[in-house]
Structure formats: C-alpha cells, structure tokens
Amino acid sequence: MVMHEERPHRTFAEDVGVRAMLRPVNQQPGSTRLAARRVRDLLRAEIRRGAFADGRLPAESELMARYQASREAVREALDLLRRDGLIERRRGLGTMTIRDEYLVPGLLPPRGDLYETYLPGGHVTPRVLHRAWLPAPDAVVAHLDGVAPDDDCLCIDYVLLVDDRPTGVFTNYLRAGEAARVEQQLFDTDFYSLLHDSAVTPTNFDLSLQAGTADDCTATLLRIRPGAPILLWEQTIRDQNGQAVDYALGALRGDVVITLGGIPRIDLTHSLPPRR
Known part of the structure; x- marks a missing residue:
C-alpha cells in the first residue's frame, strides 16, 4: 500500500499570500523617482564644474523651473545629494555644497x-x-x-x-x-x-x-x-x-x-x- 503524506490545509488568506509572493513584481521605479535621479545627476555635474561659484544652490522653485521637475522630485534629488555628502542645508544660508571633487x-x-x-x-x-x-x-x-x-x-x-x-x-x-x-x-x-x-x-x-x-x-x-x-x-x-x-x-x-x-x-x- 502506498502511503501519501498528508499536506497541511491552508486557509484562504494563507493561499492568497502564497500566490502574492509568487506573482511577478514590477521593479520599474515611478516617474517621480526617475525624475529625481535625472535632477540629481545634472546637479552633481553642475557642482563638479563649479557652476555655483558661492557654493549656494538655487532655491527649490528655481530648480523646479530649470529642470522642469516637480517639487517632490527636486526635494528627493537634494536628499540624494545630501546622502552622498555633497550638500547640506545651513540655517540662514540655504543649501550649500560641502565637498570638493x-x-x-x-x-x-x-x-x-x-x-x-x-x-x-x-x-x-x-x-x-x-x-x-x-x-x-x-x-x-x-x-x-x-x-x-x-x-x-x-x-x-x-x-x-x-x-x-x-x-x-x-x-x-x-x-x-x-x-x-x-x-x-x-x-x-x-x-x-x-x-x-x-x-x-x-x-x-x-x-x-x-x-x-x-x-x-x-x-x-x-x-x-x-x-x-x-x-x-x-x-x-x-x-x-x-x-x-x-x-x-x-x-x-x-x-x-x-x-x-x-x-x-x-x-x-x-x-x-x-x-x-
């Protein structure tokens, strides 16, 4: 006689969870994140060539107009540069470049x-x-x-x-x-x-x-x-x-x-x- 191993019964919620884990995940970043990446790269290139003579970056509104980007994308781009150690926000001065390349x-x-x-x-x-x-x-x-x-x-x-x-x-x-x-x-x-x-x-x-x-x-x-x-x-x-x-x-x-x-x-x- 062939013995069959009894499989544990899954609840409906558990079954849905398993199917969700097996479902292909869309790894494509959203449009805001892609825009932030572009703005970050352009700003990094500007910093490298010394475009900001006094070390001060333009205001958010000017960056939005310059790069045709949303406020959210500009803020995320600045945050990426900050995490890279290239800029910092200084009280009374604005956003300043802090690292030479x-x-x-x-x-x-x-x-x-x-x-x-x-x-x-x-x-x-x-x-x-x-x-x-x-x-x-x-x-x-x-x-x-x-x-x-x-x-x-x-x-x-x-x-x-x-x-x-x-x-x-x-x-x-x-x-x-x-x-x-x-x-x-x-x-x-x-x-x-x-x-x-x-x-x-x-x-x-x-x-x-x-x-x-x-x-x-x-x-x-x-x-x-x-x-x-x-x-x-x-x-x-x-x-x-x-x-x-x-x-x-x-x-x-x-x-x-x-x-x-x-x-x-x-x-x-x-x-x-x-x-x-």
Missing part, C-alpha cells in the same frame, strides 16, 4: 611635465610606505613582459598626496631592468615623472577601475571612514617599445573623478576575447 586626467602627461601641471589645483607628492625588491608574484608575472616566476621586481607602496591630502594609495611592481634605474632616483613627485627621470618613457597604459569600499587599512591611509566608497585601480604601463614594464594596484578616494576626453573611435576587435 578632484578632477584627475586619465592621460599621460608629456615627457618632462609634472602630472600636477594638468590638475585643477594642488601640489602632488608621494608618501612612501614601503620600497623593496621581491620575487614577482604570479599576478605581476601575468601582466609584465619578459618577467618569469620568481624574477625580482621593485615593489613601491605609497600614498599620493595632493596638497598634503591623501587622494590614493598604490602599490607599483616595476620590472627589474627599469627598476634598477628607478631605484637610484628620488621619488618626490608623481610616478610618471619618476619613470621619466630614470630614462623610462611611459607611452601608454591599460587601466581598469571598479567601485569598491574601503577596508580599515585603506580608510586609515586615505583618511576616510571604513566602508566609504572608493575606486579600485589596476594599471599596466608600457614603454616606447610597447613593453609592459610596470603593474600597479591601488585605491582612490570616492571624491576623485577620472576624466577622459577626445577618445577616438577605433577598432577594438583585435583586443576582444573570442566568443566561445
């Missing part, structure tokens, strides 16, 4: 020019944390040309300071041939200038950026709170012969903006992995 060009400076020449402002100096020779780790071997496992490379950990304010923390792994020249130089400005001064000509680089959050060590070095947004940095620098000579990993503060301009349309098919 650092615009950093994502291009190599011309030979002989300091990187800081192309920054909106600020003097660039490194605070070296560690500088030593070590056997190249596998990840470094995979990114540098002509480097075999356990070949020596020069490892440099440093904090990049702009006007003594920590902006990024990096670890560079430099190929032995180039490192032998770099080792003799004083590292007192940007890394590209250090290479130039060592007769190493950086010609181009590959760069990957990814959103992340700061661990305790990174937070301490960058003077931000643990868990704060950061940009994770991965870079491979090539010399004039197309050789990958340096591999770098690091993190930038969340208020750093990497700018790229004049990007040409090129054929990338040769660099794309084949489809399987």
Whole structure:
C-alpha cells in the first residue's frame, strides 16, 4: 500500500499570500523617482564644474523651473545629494555644497611635465610606505613582459598626496631592468615623472577601475571612514617599445573623478576575447 503524506490545509488568506509572493513584481521605479535621479545627476555635474561659484544652490522653485521637475522630485534629488555628502542645508544660508571633487586626467602627461601641471589645483607628492625588491608574484608575472616566476621586481607602496591630502594609495611592481634605474632616483613627485627621470618613457597604459569600499587599512591611509566608497585601480604601463614594464594596484578616494576626453573611435576587435 502506498502511503501519501498528508499536506497541511491552508486557509484562504494563507493561499492568497502564497500566490502574492509568487506573482511577478514590477521593479520599474515611478516617474517621480526617475525624475529625481535625472535632477540629481545634472546637479552633481553642475557642482563638479563649479557652476555655483558661492557654493549656494538655487532655491527649490528655481530648480523646479530649470529642470522642469516637480517639487517632490527636486526635494528627493537634494536628499540624494545630501546622502552622498555633497550638500547640506545651513540655517540662514540655504543649501550649500560641502565637498570638493578632484578632477584627475586619465592621460599621460608629456615627457618632462609634472602630472600636477594638468590638475585643477594642488601640489602632488608621494608618501612612501614601503620600497623593496621581491620575487614577482604570479599576478605581476601575468601582466609584465619578459618577467618569469620568481624574477625580482621593485615593489613601491605609497600614498599620493595632493596638497598634503591623501587622494590614493598604490602599490607599483616595476620590472627589474627599469627598476634598477628607478631605484637610484628620488621619488618626490608623481610616478610618471619618476619613470621619466630614470630614462623610462611611459607611452601608454591599460587601466581598469571598479567601485569598491574601503577596508580599515585603506580608510586609515586615505583618511576616510571604513566602508566609504572608493575606486579600485589596476594599471599596466608600457614603454616606447610597447613593453609592459610596470603593474600597479591601488585605491582612490570616492571624491576623485577620472576624466577622459577626445577618445577616438577605433577598432577594438583585435583586443576582444573570442566568443566561445
């Protein structure tokens, strides 16, 4: 005899609840929320380019007219910017911008020019944390040309300071041939200038950026709170012969903006992995 397990009886309310959980949910945000997002993004861009010279944002009514948005959408946009730490409401003054963003060009400076020449402002100096020779780790071997496992490379950990304010923390792994020249130089400005001064000509680089959050060590070095947004940095620098000579990993503060301009349309098919 086949025994059938007796299923517990569900009430009508429980049955309706189960069906509700299984019903597809519309994840599309409402029109007000979408409008708030657009206004937030436009205001963020205006703040970045310095459109509000005295740091004061226009009144709600002016923002509504400027962006053709409802009062609710404008207020939600301002709340989003406030939560991002970009603005705050001050008694008697109105809504003020409170955080600067650092615009950093994502291009190599011309030979002989300091990187800081192309920054909106600020003097660039490194605070070296560690500088030593070590056997190249596998990840470094995979990114540098002509480097075999356990070949020596020069490892440099440093904090990049702009006007003594920590902006990024990096670890560079430099190929032995180039490192032998770099080792003799004083590292007192940007890394590209250090290479130039060592007769190493950086010609181009590959760069990957990814959103992340700061661990305790990174937070301490960058003077931000643990868990704060950061940009994770991965870079491979090539010399004039197309050789990958340096591999770098690091993190930038969340208020750093990497700018790229004049990007040409090129054929990338040769660099794309084949489809399987």
